[in-house]
Amino acid sequence: MMAGIRLIEVKEEILSDNTKTAGQIRERLRAANTLLLNLMSSPGSGKTSLLLRTIEGLKGSLRLGVIEADIDSVVDAEKVAARGIPAVQLRTGGFCHLDAAMVTRGIDALDIDKLDLVVIENVGNLVCPAEFDTGAHRNVMILSVPEGDDKPLKYPLMFSVCDLLLVNKIDFLSLSDFNMALLRERVLALNPRIKILEISCKTGAGIEDWIAWLKGEAAGFNV
Amino acid sequence: MHELPITESILKIVLKHAEANGVRKVKTVHLKIGRLSDLEDEWIQRYFNYLSKGTLAEGAKIGIERTPIVMRCNGCSGSYEWELAKMDDVICPACGGKGGTLLSGREYTIKEMEVE
Ligand SMILES: Nc1nc2c(ncn2[C@@H]2O[C@H](COP(=O)(O)OP(=O)(O)OP(=O)(O)O)[C@@H](O)[C@H]2O)c(=O)[nH]1
Ligand SMILES: [Mg+2]
Ligand SMILES: [Zn+2]
Numbered sequence: 001m002m003a004g005i006r007l008i009e010v011k012e013e014i015l016s017d018n019t020k021t022a023g024q025i026r027e028r029l030r031a032a033n034t035l036l037l038n039l040m041s042s043p044g045s046g047k048t049s050l051l052l053r054t055i056e057g058l059k060g061s062l063r064l065g066v067i068e069a070d071i072d073s074v075v076d077a078e079k080v081a082a083r084g085i086p087a088v089q090l091r092t093g094g095f096c097h098l099d100a101a102m103v104t105r106g107i108d109a110l111d112i113d114k115l116d117l118v119v120i121e122n123v124g125n126l127v128c129p130a131e132f133d134t135g136a137h138r139n140v141m142i143l144s145v146p147e148g149d150d151k152p153l154k155y156p157l158m159f160s161v162c163d164l165l166l167v168n169k170i171d172f173l174s175l176s177d178f179n180m181a182l183l184r185e186r187v188l189a190l191n192p193r194i195k196i197l198e199i200s201c202k203t204g205a206g207i208e209d210w211i212a213w214l215k216g217e218a219a220g221f222n223v
Numbered sequence: 224m225h226e227l228p229i230t231e232s233i234l235k236i237v238l239k240h241a242e243a244n245g246v247r248k249v250k251t252v253h254l255k256i257g258r259l260s261d262l263e264d265e266w267i268q269r270y271f272n273y274l275s276k277g278t279l280a281e282g283a284k285i286g287i288e289r290t291p292i293v294m295r296c297n298g299c300s301g302s303y304e305w306e307l308a309k310m311d312d313v314i315c316p317a318c319g320g321k322g323g324t325l326l327s328g329r330e331y332t333i334k335e336m337e338v339e
Contacts, residue, residue, distance in 0.1 A: 004339070005250060006337070007337055008240055008244055008336050008338055009335050010236065010336055011332065011334060012236050012240075012332065013331060013332055014229060014254070014333060015232060017235075018232075127261055128225045131225065131260065152310070152311050153310060153311035156259060157259045157260070160259075160325050185321075186311045188322055189321055189322035189323075190311075190322070190325075191325075192297050192324065
């Protein structure tokens with residue numbers, strides 16, 4: 001006898017568990033007045049260098065904590081911790097991104113009541129981290145000049161989920177054919193509300209604009 | 224690149240609905256995935272075959288419907304479909320305005336499933 005085939009309507013978001021956990025993180029940190037920021041980029045664009053600049057720039061103002069994701073090392077977390085900043089290393093076990101459950105473990109390990117700002121250094125990758133809500137209140141990406149001005153075309157989702165784009169390594173501009181005006185146009189076409197800042201973690205150019213942006217976001221968050 | 228965690232979530236949801244509905248066997252699972260996602264259909268099926276061994280969903284086929292990228296014009300507020308390959312140069316076909324706000328194209332949904 002042929003068994004009857006039925007149709008079941010599911011209509012469920014595949015990532016609904018992650019979205020729910022991410023929402024819980026946002027509420028929990030909001031209640032603690034702690035701004036959570038998710039920092040994303042390709043490998044080597046300057047995430048850790050930016051964190052080190054940020055530690056310096058925020059001295060005596062915002063209390064910073066860091067969650068480091070790394071496929072299989074603790075190098076970045078050690079650099080941050082060496083400067084006296086609370087840092088948690090998450091081992092992603094080969095995963096290409098952080099999800100909200102992993103971020104929850106990172107937050108559990110920090111004393112968030114004593115922090116104004118927590119920055120997540122996500123896994124170096126422009127594809128996967130864009131798809132998974134980490135529970136952050138703000139998404140920030142770094143694009144470095146040597147990567148080229150055509151990246152919005154190749155990774156449109158990443159550019160469309162971010163609140164701020166930091167164009168790093170501008171000390172390389174004179175050596176390359178990177179077209180900043182064209183990049184801005186491409187990025188703004190994908191995401192008209194994104195803010196773009198040009199920086200160099202090497203020379204320190206533009207770092208004060210980044211620190212001002214951070215302080216502004218944190219201040220707006222605390223009211 | 225992240226087909227494995229996505230497929231784990233799919234299987235979890237599928238089994239939840241299968242159990243709630245007293246299903247004997249899941250035959251097909253229909254997904255709706257936005258064109259902005261780079262998921263590879265083939266890898267989802269392979270991971271599903273692997274993860275579903277010994278469950279009600281073993282041997283089920285995964286069908287994927289790709290939903291279009293839809294933009295809303297910042298100029299005239301009209302909405303229009305756009306291709307992934309041209310995302311660096313988004314132009315409203317109605318008014319010629321540059322750029323827009325993404326309305327859809329990021330879906331990750333399980334629509335329905337055929338079961339016995
Ligand atoms: N010239 C120049 N080099 C930079 C700049 N910012 C970072 N670098 C260098 O780029 C390299 C990578 O920087 P990191 O800060 O480790 O990059 P990352 O994004 O943390 O890298 P992963 O964690 O491995 O993904 C290092 O050698 C830095 O010194 C910059 O503005 N200009
Ligand atoms: Mg790093
Ligand atoms: Zn228009």
